[in-house]
Amino acid sequence: MGSSKWLKIIPVAFIMYMLAYVDRINVGILMPYIQKDLNINASAAGDIAGIFFVGYMIFQIPGGILAAKWSARKTIFILMILWGLSATAAGFVQTEGQLKVARFALGVAEGGVWPAVLVLLANWFTIKERARANAFWMACLPVSAMLMAPLSGFFLNYFGWKEVLIIQGIPPLIWAFVWYAVVKDKPSDAKWLPQQEREELLKELASEQGKGIKSEGYMAAFKNKTVWGLVVMYFLWMTGFYGYTLWVPSVVGTFSKDPLTIGWLTAIPFTCALVGMTLNSYWSDKRLNRTQHVAIPLLIGAASMIAGQFVSSPTLQMVLLSITAIGVYAPYGPLWAIPTAIIPAGVVGAALGLQNAIGNLGGYNGPKFFGMLKDSTGNYHAGFYFLATALVLAAIMTLILGKSISKSTNKNTDVDKAS
Known part of the structure; x- marks a missing residue:
């Protein structure tokens, strides 16, 4: 094209x-x-x-x-x-x-x-x-x-x-x-x-749509256990993801009091995240493997979160914050290829909507509980332990879901490869 x-x-x-x-x-x-x-x-x-x-x-x-x-x-x-x-x-x-x-x-x-x-x-x-x-x-x-x-x-x-x-x-x-x-x-509307x-x-x-499979609707997605496995996995990941994303500037703020310096320092982990996200997606496509390229970054992110609570050097803390950023961002590409491999084609559209709608509530869960733990303990340690636990559970859930991929039919494997 x-x-x-x-x-x-x-x-x-x-x-x-x-x-x-x-x-x-x-x-x-x-x-x-x-x-x-x-x-x-x-x-x-x-x-x-x-x-x-x-x-x-x-x-x-x-x-x-x-x-x-x-x-x-x-x-x-x-x-x-x-x-x-x-x-x-x-x-x-x-x-x-x-x-x-x-x-x-x-x-x-x-x-x-x-x-x-x-x-x-x-x-x-x-x-x-x-x-x-x-x-x-x-x-x-x-x-x-x-x-x-x-x-x-x-x-x-x-x-x-x-x-x-x-x-x-x-x-x-x-x-x-x-x-x-x-x-x-649509292309027919584009004069350019x-x-x-x-x-x-x-x-x-038109050829693809002619071969398309009619959606069974949201009720079919609600009744599918695998869909709910994906929803839970995504909720746990978003808990760790947004908990980290929304609180990392406050952690970086302990390194400096200058707003511009804080802004530049905060950009470092996210720059590393972009590189990690790109390389992980590319490698996942080359290996035709999804679950490992979701679960392993999540575990690495969790480990670096925990390790960060035992170092006091701002330089080491920044290194670990950057590794965590890679861990929580890298799964994006491979993750969205998993549903098409393990969910019936007639349900997958509704499943993706359900996964994104409910799973993103982790974006409330992470920042909220992190803040509560910060108030009750007076430091960031317990909050990061909580986020790390969510990431570990998300990785475990991904590996469980991955067993469904290994049992998928050749047709599903073709879809996964196309992803």
């Missing part, structure tokens, strides 16, 4: 979701200032960070349905406007309760974006291209953290945390119109796509 769609769709989607991920990164950088200004403890701070994911769950399934039955392009455009307004509104709050409401609304608006983009990519990229398209798009997660951590630190040298939230809430409002102007729902490329792409997509 030609390169036109890769140059148009992926970069615009990459920047769009990078802006969405800012709202999960900036709160960690700003949290020490929010705590001081609003006079709240670590447990309340965990609530503020995590309540986003309660809202995030609500619009996961409706967002995917709207994108599939109406328009992914228009759905994401509307959600970008709503999340930009919610993000900006967070900068005008006066109380802890108001900030929680703004964060909850932000989560609701952003919750529908992930499934809507998956629908859009399925309309544009063939099965053999889709894994690469997803990988390029999801690379925005660590890139966003790499860029926004130092940028937030820079802004904090000149503005308060409220002004920073307002400034960082404006770009989605602008990019929404870029998205709407460039992205189309060369005619020959359009015809070839539509022909291949």
